[in-house]
Amino acid sequence: MSSTVGKPFYFQPPWNILFELHKLRKVRPWDVNIAFLLTSFVEEMEKRGDVDFRASGVALDSSSLIYLMKSKLLLKLEEPPAPPKPPPDFLPPPLFLPLRYELTSTTIQHLLDALDEVLKGERLPALKPRLEPILPPPPEFLPPIDLYLMEIEKQMEKLYRSLLRFADKERLVVFSKIVAELEKLEAVKTFIVLLFLAQSDKVSLWQEENFSEIYITLCEVQPIGGQGTGII
Amino acid sequence: MEVREQELSERFGLEKVRRKLALIEAALYVAGRPLDLKTLGSVINSRSKRKIKMLTGALMKEFENRNTALEIIELEDERFVMQLKAEYTPRVRRLAIRPLLTVGPLKTLSYIAYRQPVSQTRVIDVRGHHAYNHLKQLEELGLIHRERIGRTKVIETTEFFADYFSLSHDMRTMKKQLKSIFGEFAKPES
């Protein structure tokens, strides 16, 4: 056995099956007697007095794999056999309907009768006043638009003043501070007025992220309402 | 001239017979459906069934002799219909005015006709799920009839179907007729 000189004993049959797993594909798992292999492997190793733990580990691992293969085969045997496929049914060719010309009963008279009816219908919608799409009623917290516009200047001035009060040295105010004690509706109103202020460059607004705190920077110290503060 | 027509001509006068034949032809052409002897008689002002049958038979024979694309055939119950000979259908069906059934539903119909009475489950099994739509279409056109028996639906073709294809109303005879039709269809086109 010159060819095996230098190679560990377990690379020889029958143990080699545990160390050359690619060979497993070629054998039936049922033909492998795991108990015998492992027992003889341990005996042989003891006999030689050369205990190799790594080889033992590999042998155990391979045994468990073979065991798994056996279990799978067992399960497969449990499955009911696939029903034999019925032979495909005869599919006759399509039956083309015989073609028959048929004189239809619709004449130009019928067409004109129908037209008469339709034109009557066409005139009707023309007579009816056309319904304009109705806008949804304005939310109750918004006063009538012109009144609101008339008052907006006053509101802006009021808000600007309160902003001045809240502003720190860098003329920065956080929005949540202004509306902290306000009702929800009032807070919304305040925000709208704030937008007017921003639009007329009295303040600038910024946010670090959507839905995060709104920061307000005051752009000028002069209160609104003074000269040349024509807003809008 | 055909013997039958000659016999008729001798009895009723040539011109008259020609006119009556033309009227029957006109009626069958315009109707596009099977007409019974009574209706045909009303067109030529005759109540004699024998005479109407003789005249229509003569016209049928004349069409046969002309050997053209059209045919007049007699159905089982003494009804007559004019139609295009089946062999010309594939070449001209696209010119028909009315949208006809496409190949899919027609295949489902052939299968039903061949296997009837057949369960809906089997039809769907063989023809696939899209055949549910075919069944709906075929039912709407009055070509098939579905009946619930227990938990399944059983499908058969209708009498209208048999008429349309000039087949027997008797299911066994019809199946024999169909087998011979399918046999012809299966031949490769020359």
Place this chain on the structure above:
Amino acid sequence: MEVREQELSERFGLEKVRRKLALIEAALYVAGRPLDLKTLGSVINSRSKRKIKMLTGALMKEFENRNTALEIIELEDERFVMQLKAEYTPRVRRLAIRPLLTVGPLKTLSYIAYRQPVSQTRVIDVRGHHAYNHLKQLEELGLIHRERIGRTKVIETTEFFADYFSLSHDMRTMKKQLKSIFGEFAKPES
């Protein structure tokens, strides 16, 4: 045998010619409307206008000789149609029982014919939302044609529509015809 047909037979072989004549007959019968040379050519696999005209002419002659209820006539624009001879129409007209369209789609069609070219929006406005289905049906039957122009669809009637109701193919003339017939029709009966 007719001279023309004989000439054709000598050139193309009798059997082949008979088959082509039958195919043209089949096409004209099934279509029930005028067909142009191109369409007839597509049925007999020919692009030679001369040949198609010759064959159709021969068939026309054959029908004349048969002297029956049907005729094939040539229209001005080199189109051919198979039809019932006018003299037979009154006697068999009542056998036509199936309308081309039901009332709803017919109304929609009449409106389109009268107002064409008309936008789909306007048709739906006047005829209501169910008219979407009518438009689909009318298109399938080849009675109308829809064209997308920008964001809207513009609808017109087709040549088949004009042929069916024996109206002009020219839209302006057709509208005049419709208006004049409609005017007469709308007059109160005396």
